[in-house]
């Protein structure tokens with residue numbers, strides 16, 4: 001959008017999620033091009049030139065767009081399977097099916113995952129994609145194309161696995177790449193797609209999958225590659241007791257010490273889950289600025305446990321929210337994770353203030369921007385930042401009797417999204433995507449899921 005063109009939004013409650021948690025019971029936002037020009041109480045300044053649109057947002061809450069920090073889009077095609085399994089059993093049950101994905105399937109799954117996130121107020125998303133079967137086509141390109149077409153700000157965390165069963169890993173050998181192949185594929189993806197600019201719509205991170213599916217060399221060299229290229233690093237860590245035990249048996253240390261020994265703690269790293277962390281692990285994350293993608297629903301679905309988010313926040317660890325792959329979180333929605341994060345972190349006696357509604361909103365917005373290294377650009381509503389924001393409708397039956405709009409958004413039912421803007425462009429209107437055809441995506445995901453199911457090995 002032209003920088004001289006202004007959109008004025010007025011008469012809504014605003015939760016800016018800035019450093020002071022500034023809120024306005026009734027305020028305004030002015031968007032100029034792809035930036036927020038001003039935000040404040042009451043009506044917008046009079047006499048603004050170039051106003052092309054005025055939105056009367058009475059009955060709404062404006063927040064920063066939600067930031068999803070962990071996902072595996074391809075799993076959109078394998079939802080509702082292995083429904084009563086822990087992580088390792090679930091992985092072993094699903095790997096043989098996952099290893100049969102191809103480019104059209106991955107594209108359809110990315111569209112389904114992104115559409116579900118976006119219509120629920122997500123404006124920035126990542127996909128941690130780590131399965132690249134031989135001859136499956138340009139999977140990274142297909143995922144990035146889906147995000148660009150939808151208009152969602154996006155990081156492809158280019159994943160990889162090189163430790164198959166014959167090397168003591170969990171995935172079958174046919175589902176993994178070689179060390180050199182994984183590194184070359186990651187480097188090529190960075191060179192081709194990573195945009196380091198302030199208003200980048202596409203970024204790439206280096207993201208070896210998890211300790212039990214990658215060699216120590218891939219972890220070490222993958223990290224070195226990321227730092228040489230100036231991109232962020234992402235992986236899974238400390239998800240389950242089984243993983244912790246596995247690390248002790250194989251490496252003689254727990255996951256966090258293993259990551260530190262391979263160069264994988266730092267303010268350019270974020271890690272999914274971090275459920276099984278002792279005090280020293282949390283202190284190491286805080287000292288190094290390592291970020292966490294908290295995935296409460298997935299952790300519950302796989303009985304992984306409850307991450308110590310309140311302790312992490314108290315120690316100063318950057319924490320964002322993630323839905324995780326849709327095979328372990330069938331809903332694939334981030335707005336409902338605000339509520340789930342709050343509720344799950346309160347489980348247990350005397351934990352009634354373990355996580356507040358405002359902290360939950362911060363995890364889903366500014367916290368996510370922090371762990372993706374983009375907190376100067378997105379994650380809060382402040383003049384000069386990118387125009388990524390959501391108008392949540394709170395005047396219907398579901399929320400109208402709740403006076404506090406942030407409590408309504410976090411504790412109430414999933415609020416309807418009247419409008420969602422990314423980079424100043426409206427991509428959702430009245431809960432429907434404006435950039436793509438949702439019904440066509442529903443059909444193609446169904447066809448792809450059926451095709452993949454037919455390829456599933458018998459007994460798998």
Ligand SMILES: [Zn+2]
Nearest residue numbers: 236272324325
């Ligand atoms: Zn994951």
